[in-house]
Amino acid sequence: MKHWLGMVAVWIAAPAFAAPLPFVLKQVGPGVYAAIDGPEHKAGSNAGFVIGDDGVLVVDAFFNVDAARALVGEIHRLTPKPIRFLVNTHYHADHTGGDQALRDAGAVIIAHKNVRGWVRTNNINLFGDRITPELKSRLEALPLPDLTTNTDLTVWLGARKVVVQTVLGHTGGDLTIAVPDAKVLFTGDMLWRKIAPNLIDGSVNEWMATDAALAAMPDAARITYVPGHGDLADQSDVEDFIVYLRDLRRLVSEGRISGLRDEALAQSVVPKLKALHPDWTISDRAAAAEVRYMDQELAGTKRRPVPVPD
Numbered sequence: 562m563k564h565w566l567g568m569v570a571v572w573i574a575a576p577a578f579a580a581p582l583p584f585v586l587k588q589v590g591p592g593v594y595a596a597i598d599g600p601e602h603k604a605g606s607n608a609g610f611v612i613g614d615d616g617v618l619v620v621d622a623f624f625n626v627d628a629a630r631a632l633v634g635e636i637h638r639l640t641p642k643p644i645r646f647l648v649n650t651h652y653h654a655d656h657t658g659g660d661q662a663l664r665d666a667g668a669v670i671i672a673h674k675n676v677r678g679w680v681r682t683n684n685i686n687l688f689g690d691r692i693t694p695e696l697k698s699r700l701e702a703l704p705l706p707d708l709t710t711n712t713d714l715t716v717w718l719g720a721r722k723v724v725v726q727t728v729l730g731h732t733g734g735d736l737t738i739a740v741p742d743a744k745v746l747f748t749g750d751m752l753w754r755k756i757a758p759n760l761i762d763g764s765v766n767e768w769m770a771t772d773a774a775l776a777a778m779p780d781a782a783r784i785t786y787v788p789g790h791g792d793l794a795d796q797s798d799v800e801d802f803i804v805y806l807r808d809l810r811r812l813v814s815e816g817r818i819s820g821l822r823d824e825a826l827a828q829s830v831v832p833k834l835k836a837l838h839p840d841w842t843i844s845d846r847a848a849a850a851e852v853r854y855m856d857q858e859l860a861g862t863k864r865r866p867v868p869v870p871d
């Protein structure tokens with residue numbers, strides 16, 4: 562009888578009854594987890610968390626609030642410790658869209674200084690003609706960060722050290738989050754693994770320099786890099802991403818020199834870029850946008866978000 566009751570308890574608690582998670586949780590170190598967006602992109606981006614002595618620090622909150630709530634659920638399943646901090650790697654809605662779920666769970670929201678001025682306004686640009694009134698009002702109501710910085714920060718979870726660093730390249734307000742004792746680096750969108758990156762706010766030149774430094778960190782060969790998009794990465798993936806950006810810049814530059822512009826430039830560059838990186842996911846829409854933004858950067862006409870005074 563006792564055994565049977567035990568079986569019932571296990572049966573009730575079995576995850577078969579829960580909706581499938583919109584991400585795959587992967588342990589990358591002691592108490593360090595990456596939440597990798599599934600193939601259907603229901604979460605919108607990757608996230609993760611660090612369980613310290615006296616609390617939890619979460620990195621990014623997906624695009625979907627439901628996915629962020631599911632992440633909170635997974636954290637509560639793994640530890641009774643409180644969720645103390647959320648660090649947003651940058652302002653883009655695919656990383657901040659679920660912030661309210663983390664705030665509701667008790668987190669103080671940490672972000673780069675510029676995120677506060679951009680998160681409710683510039684995110685609208687990300688969606689272009691796909692914006693709807695519902696999405697616009699959701700973006701305009703995103704939580705503002707509580708604690709902003711334009712310099713490196715160390716966050717202590719008891720004795721556990723988490724290093725938040727400012728980096729250049731993706732938006733003008735980017736942070737990476739390192740867990741030195743686990744050799745894990747959450748890169749945000751400074752790294753995309755085998756997926757064409759979004760250059761809308763980026764500087765490819767700055768981005769490549771930052772990633773060269775990430776690939777050359779002490780102990781880089783033993784670091785697990787958690788990218789903003791794509792599966793868990795290692796040093797060779799960071800190098801592969803730099804090669805991708807370098808190829809994009811070279812191909813766009815060569816096309817420009819031979820007089821190609823706009824549609825003709827994209828038609829020349831995109832097949833070559835895909836041929837050089839056959840194992841990458843490069844949608845035609847993403848590729849055309851990359852060529853356009855790279856062209857603007859080389860022409861000196863690229864518009865990047867402008868910091869808003871506090």
Ligand SMILES: [Zn+2]
Nearest residue numbers: 606655750789
């Ligand atoms: Zn992203």
